[in-house]
Amino acid sequence: xxxxxxxxVTKPPGEPQSTSERSIRSSLTLAVTIPWIVVLVLxxxxxxxxxxxxxxTRLIASGVRQVSLPAVTALDAVQTExxxxxxxxxxxxxxxxxxxxxxxRTDAAVxxxxxxxxxxxxxxxxxxxxxxxQLTTELGKLPQIRSRLAAGQVSSPELTDYYNNVFTIATExxxxxxxxxPDTDASQGGIAATALFRSTDLMSxxxxxxxxxxxxxxxxxxxxxxxxxxxxxxxxxxxxxVSYLKPAVRARYERLVSSPEWAQLVVAENxxxxxGEWSDPAETGVSLEEWRRLTDAVGGELTxxxxxxxxxxxxxxxxxxxxxxxxxxxxxxxxxxxxxGFFFWTRRRYRSVIDGSLLPRLQRLxxxxxxxxxxxxxxxxxxVRSGDRVEVESNALQGYGSDEIGxxxxxFRAFQQEALQAAINEADTQQGALTFYIGQTRRVQSxxxxxxxxxxxxxxxxxxxxxxxxxxxLDESVTQARHVVENQLVLCGAAPGRRWSRPRDLTEIxxxxxxxxxxxxxxxLGHVPSVxxxxxxxxxxxxxxxxxxxxxxxxxxPGTDVHVEAVSVGSGLVVQISDRGVGMTPDARNGANExxxxxxxxxxxxxxxxxxEQLGLFTVAQLAERNExxxxxxxxxxxxxxxxxxxxxxxxxxxxDEERRDSWSGxxxxxxxxxxxxxxxxxxxxxxxxxxxxxxxxQEEPKPEAPRASTEGEHMDRPPLPQRVPYADLPAGFGEDxxxxxxxxxxxxxxxxxxxxxDRKSRDDAGDKPNSDDDMQ
Amino acid sequence: MTAPDNDAWYDDDAGRMVRSYAxxxxxxxxxxxxLDRATQVVATxxxxxxxxxxxxxxxxxxxxxxxxxSIAELSASLSLPLGVIRVLCSDLLEHGSLARSRMVQPRxxxxxxxxxxxxxxx
Numbered sequence: 001x002x003x004x005x006x007x008x009v010t011k012p013p014g015e016p017q018s019t020s021e022r023s024i025r026s027s028l029t030l031a032v033t034i035p036w037i038v039v040l041v042l043x044x045x046x047x048x049x050x051x052x053x054x055x056x057t058r059l060i061a062s063g064v065r066q067v068s069l070p071a072v073t074a075l076d077a078v079q080t081e082x083x084x085x086x087x088x089x090x091x092x093x094x095x096x097x098x099x100x101x102x103x104x105r106t107d108a109a110v111x112x113x114x115x116x117x118x119x120x121x122x123x124x125x126x127x128x129x130x131x132x133x134q135l136t137t138e139l140g141k142l143p144q145i146r147s148r149l150a151a152g153q154v155s156s157p158e159l160t161d162y163y164n165n166v167f168t169i170a171t172e173x174x175x176x177x178x179x180x181x182p183d184t185d186a187s188q189g190g191i192a193a194t195a196l197f198r199s200t201d202l203m204s205x206x207x208x209x210x211x212x213x214x215x216x217x218x219x220x221x222x223x224x225x226x227x228x229x230x231x232x233x234x235x236x237x238x239x240x241x242v243s244y245l246k247p248a249v250r251a252r253y254e255r256l257v258s259s260p261e262w263a264q265l266v267v268a269e270n271x272x273x274x275x276g277e278w279s280d281p282a283e284t285g286v287s288l289e290e291w292r293r294l295t296d297a298v299g300g301e302l303t304x305x306x307x308x309x310x311x312x313x314x315x316x317x318x319x320x321x322x323x324x325x326x327x328x329x330x331x332x333x334x335x336x337x338x339x340x341g342f343f344f345w346t347r348r349r350y351r352s353v354i355d356g357s358l359l360p361r362l363q364r365l366x367x368x369x370x371x372x373x374x375x376x377x378x379x380x381x382x383x384v385r386s387g388d389r390v391e392v393e394s395n396a397l398q399g400y401g402s403d404e405i406g407x408x409x410x411x412f413r414a415f416q417q418e419a420l421q422a423a424i425n426e427a428d429t430q431q432g433a434l435t436f437y438i439g440q441t442r443r444v445q446s447x448x449x450x451x452x453x454x455x456x457x458x459x460x461x462x463x464x465x466x467x468x469x470x471x472x473x474l475d476e477s478v479t480q481a482r483h484v485v486e487n488q489l490v491l492c493g494a495a496p497g498r499r500w501s502r503p504r505d506l507t508e509i510x511x512x513x514x515x516x517x518x519x520x521x522x523x524x525l526g527h528v529p530s531v532x533x534x535x536x537x538x539x540x541x542x543x544x545x546x547x548x549x550x551x552x553x554x555x556x557x558p559g560t561d562v563h564v565e566a567v568s569v570g571s572g573l574v575v576q577i578s579d580r581g582v583g584m585t586p587d588a589r590n591g592a593n594e595x596x597x598x599x600x601x602x603x604x605x606x607x608x609x610x611x612x613e614q615l616g617l618f619t620v621a622q623l624a625e626r627n628e629x630x631x632x633x634x635x636x637x638x639x640x641x642x643x644x645x646x647x648x649x650x651x652x653x654x655x656x657d658e659e660r661r662d663s664w665s666g667x668x669x670x671x672x673x674x675x676x677x678x679x680x681x682x683x684x685x686x687x688x689x690x691x692x693x694x695x696x697x698x699q700e701e702p703k704p705e706a707p708r709a710s711t712e713g714e715h716m717d718r719p720p721l722p723q724r725v726p727y728a729d730l731p732a733g734f735g736e737d738x739x740x741x742x743x744x745x746x747x748x749x750x751x752x753x754x755x756x757x758x759d760r761k762s763r764d765d766a767g768d769k770p771n772s773d774d775d776m777q
Numbered sequence: 778m779t780a781p782d783n784d785a786w787y788d789d790d791a792g793r794m795v796r797s798y799a800x801x802x803x804x805x806x807x808x809x810x811x812l813d814r815a816t817q818v819v820a821t822x823x824x825x826x827x828x829x830x831x832x833x834x835x836x837x838x839x840x841x842x843x844x845x846x847s848i849a850e851l852s853a854s855l856s857l858p859l860g861v862i863r864v865l866c867s868d869l870l871e872h873g874s875l876a877r878s879r880m881v882q883p884r885x886x887x888x889x890x891x892x893x894x895x896x897x898x899x
Contacts, residue, residue: 452792459797459858463814465805468860472798472805479796498791507833508794515799542794 024362025354032350039339043332050328053182056125058321060181063128065314066120067113068174071135072197072310074109075170076303078139079204081106082163083211083295085149089156090212096150103146110139127180131173138166156212160205167201174310183320189313192244195237196309200302202234207295210272214288218279219272231269246312249305256301265294361405365397369412372396377416384423387431392417392424438494445485445497451478476518483516487543487619491602496539503532503653506573510564513545519553519562526565531573532653537627541647544623547616548577548631548643556581556640563638572648578636589633589641595621596631627651797861800834806863814849814859817878818842818866834865838875845878 084099114136121129145162148154174197178190209227213219219227242253256262268286275284376396384390396416400409455475462468486496507528514523533541552562556579563578584592599621624631629647636642806812820842837855848866852859869875 449786449791452796453786453790456792456797456858459860460852461859463806463859463863465807465860469805472801472803475796476798476803482791498786499788501787504794511799512794512796515796520796520799521802 025359028350028354032346036343036346043335043339046335047328047332050331051325054321054324054326054328056321057181057183057186057324058318059123059125060128060177061183061186061314061317061321063120063124063177065311065318067117067124067128067132068177068310069307069314070109070113070116071170071173072303072307074106074113074139075167075197076300077102077106077109078142078163078166079201079299079303082159083204083208085146085159085163086156086208086212087215089149089154089159090215093152106142110142114139125180127176128173131169131176135166135169135173138169160208163208164205167204171198171201181317183317183324186313186317186320188244189246189309189316192241192246193306193309193313195241196245196302196306199234199237199241200299200306202230202237203295203302204299206230206234206269207291207299210286210291211288211295214281214284214286214291217281219275219277219284221277224275224277228273231273245305245309249309249312252301252308253305256298256305259301261294261297261301264290265298268294358405361400365400365405365409365412368397369409372412372416377419380420381423384420384427387427390420390424392420434492438489438492441485441488441492442494442497445482445489448478448482448485449497452482476515476520479516480518483543483546486539487547490540490543491619491622498539500535500538503534504538506531506533506566506575506652509533509538509541510545510566510575513542514549514562514564516542516546517550517553519549522553522560522562523549524561524563526563528564528566528575529568529573531568533647534651534653537651540623540627541651544620544629544631544645545575545577547620547623548645551616551620552577552579552581552641552643555579555584563636569646572646572650573652575645575647576642577645578638578642579640580636580638581640583635583639584633584641589635592617592633596624596633599625793856797858800832800857800861801864804864806860807867812848812863812866812870814852815847817845817847818851818870818875819845819878821874821876831868832865834861835869838862838865838869842875 081099081102084102088094088096088099117132117136121132124132141162145154145159149159171194174190174194178187178194181187181190206227209223209230210219213223238253242250245253268291271285278284281288380390397409397413400406452475455471455478459468459471459475462471482498486498489496507525507530510525510528511523514520549562549564556562560580564575565578566573566575595617600618620631623629624645629645629651631646632644634642634644818838820839834855834857838851841851841854846854848859848862851857851866852862855862857865866875870877
């Protein structure tokens with residue numbers, strides 16, 4: 001009765017079968033299937049009960065027709081034979097011709113009955129079969145009784161008892177037959193027929209009694225009493241049951257009662273009853289012949305009535321049984337067809353809802369929601385965080401209608417929009433905070449920026465040792481503060497104020513970076529190859545080395561040296577910074593290396609807290625990542641930590657590049673003038689001699705625009721210098737008067753840059769951040 | 778953020794990269810050495826430019842002191858503050874790779890009189 005087999009349902013390819021889907025399917029299938037099973041069972045029970053009733057009724061009725069009607073005929077013959085036998089016995093012999101003729105008729109009737117019974121008995125119910133067998137057994141004794149009668153060995157009471165017994169059994173049979181028929185009408189009719197039969201039997205006994213008395217010529221008192229009982233019984237029985245007779249039978253009965261034979265019989269019976277016991281038949285006024293004529297006529301009619309009644313009742317019962325069966329079968333077929341039709345309709349509806357509509361929609365919803373959660377939403381989040389404007393309203397999860405699934409889709413869509421709006425708000429907040437922060441930091445930078453050059457001017461001719469010491473201390477503080485401010489700007493994605501237009505020597509950068517920490521006096525430079533660093537990475541390299549120096553110095557005891565060496569490798573340069581500290585635990589080292597490989601975002605700082613070394617490592621990791629430098633922490637031979645930094649060749653300018661070297665060697669008077677002493681940085685003195693004195697004056701003068709002018713104008717003989725490149729990371733709106741082609745350069749924080757653009761160039765356009773200017777000013 | 782252009786410093790606009798205090802390790806000149814700007818120093822021949830120097834600046838001084846140089850001259854030619862030169866020179870004097878040069882003072886009377894006359898005219 002199962003409408004669908006869950007395993008046969010085809011799944012969309014690649015879609016995993018989820019348990020919830022199986023559960024919805026199976027539970028719905030179960031909910032639909034069980035009522036149908038109940039309907040089937042009810043239908044079967046209904047069919048069985050109605051059809052069984054009909055079949056049983058028909059079986060009994062046909063048993064009545066097949067067994068009882070021949071039995072009535074046979075028993076009628078036996079009744080006649082009984083009367084003749086008793087008369088003969090009473091007469092003490094005489095003419096046996098009539099009896100023998102009657103015996104032959106009885107045998108024929110009983111033979112007919114037995115043949116019919118044999119064929120019918122196999123299918124008859126036990127309630128009928130048992131009394132029928134008793135009856136046939138009893139009738140089987142008939143020849144024995146006859147022979148004993150012929151031999152004069154049987155007494156009158158014995159003979160009477162035998163026949164009475166036969167009829168008692170027959171009556172019982174008919175009674176049982178009548179009462180077990182399920183059909184009420186048939187049952188009542190059958191009982192009436194049985195009563196009729198019993199009346200006939202009683203009347204027959206009365207007839208035999210009187211016949212015998214008339215033959216013997218006397219009626220003893222006990223037989224008179226018997227007569228009274230028999231007479232009263234059969235009349236009462238008839239009157240009591242007349243109303244239950246079939247109309248036709250009843251009409252025939254009325255005709256019998258109003259017939260002269262009936263009236264004469266009643267008169268004769270009354271006479272006999274009133275007479276009491278007698279010893280002379282003449283006293284009664286009833287002759288044997290008259291009595292026989294009357295009782296034969298009335299008894300035969302009563303037997304015919306019995307047969308008629310039984311015949312009609314059984315015919316009706318068979319018809320009723322047939323009707324019941326027909327009705328039941330027709331009803332069952334009709335109900336079955338209706339149920340079957342409804343079942344197929346339900347199944348089609350079920351399939352169209354479950355397989356055709358519900359499950360595919362659920363699967364589509366699932367797939368789309370997954371797509372939304374795993375691809376669309378994250379990509380939109382990324383766009384939001386990178387500063388793009390993202391439309392919150394989306395077309396995702398449309399077309400699901402307004403039913404429950406549609407409501408789920410709506411909920412998903414609302415969730416997505418809420419998440420997106422939250423992300424946009426968060427990004428805006430972050431951007432605002434960042435903008436504010438950068439603005440404030442730039443103010444600090446503005447204040448600090450001119451100080452080093454002024455300090456240099458003050459220092460230049462200062463001879464007083466005390467004031468010199470004070471200026472040194474001031475310079476140190478300013479330099480360190482500037483370092484912090486620049487770090488902040490860089491990490492916030494903004495460009496720091498300090499930039500370079502030409503390469504600088506690596507040694508100089510290493511020393512300058514140490515000078516930006518408070519541990520500058522602990523730097524010990526080992527061998528560092530004489531290489532230049534391209535201008536665009538000088539700032540980042542300064543800041544990164546400064547952090548690594550600070551890290552090394554803070555992890556080693558005060559007063560110990562921090563050794564720095566650099567080794568050229570095939571594809572670049574490796575700088576090693578070693579301290580003599582206590583080293584890092586393997587866990588700390590692994591953590592630091594992990595930080596370098598996968599630089600954490602700002603969010604991770606929440607977990608790291610504000611511990612200096614973590615901030616330092618965070619800064620190093622960010623700077624290294626954006627420049628594709630590789631930083632790794634290991635163990636130094638001094639038992640401390642050794643940081644190794646790989647700088648790719650693309651960031652280096654070697655002396656082999658003669659033309660480039662010409663362009664920048666002059667900027668580094670100290671380094672370029674250095675003697676080739678080991679282990680100090682070496683530079684061939686002759687190569688640099690003569691150019692060193694004049695250049696610094698020239699180079700210190702120009703304003704930002706000057707170097708570009710001089711390179712492009714005055715030094716046309718030189719190859720294109722790299723100083724154009726360092727401005728690439730300038731915010732687009734940083735210099736309003738600068739060529740706009742800079743704005744197309746890649747930037748680290750587009751959202752921020754957008755803000756700067758708006759802030760600097762067209763404040764009216766920046767409608768989304770109306771308050772930013774006020775915050776900054 | 779009032780003047781963005783003023784917030785950008787190119788090359789040494791923001792002062793020299795290696796700060797002066799880092800060149801001396803934070804030390805200031807020892808007054809007892811009495812190295813004034815006119816003091817002349819000269820490299821001792823044996824050690825000139827070889828092995829005596831701790832820093833490139835030391836070496837640069839030794840390079841330039843093949844002939845006697847005044848502290849002021851060194852300061853100008855190396856673009857280093859006077860105080861830094863004094864500290865570095867005192868390092869080298871202490872080490873022996875640099876020596877004070879006997880100063881030969883010009884004693885031209887005509888020049889001195891011309892100076893006096895000039896001063897009087899002021």
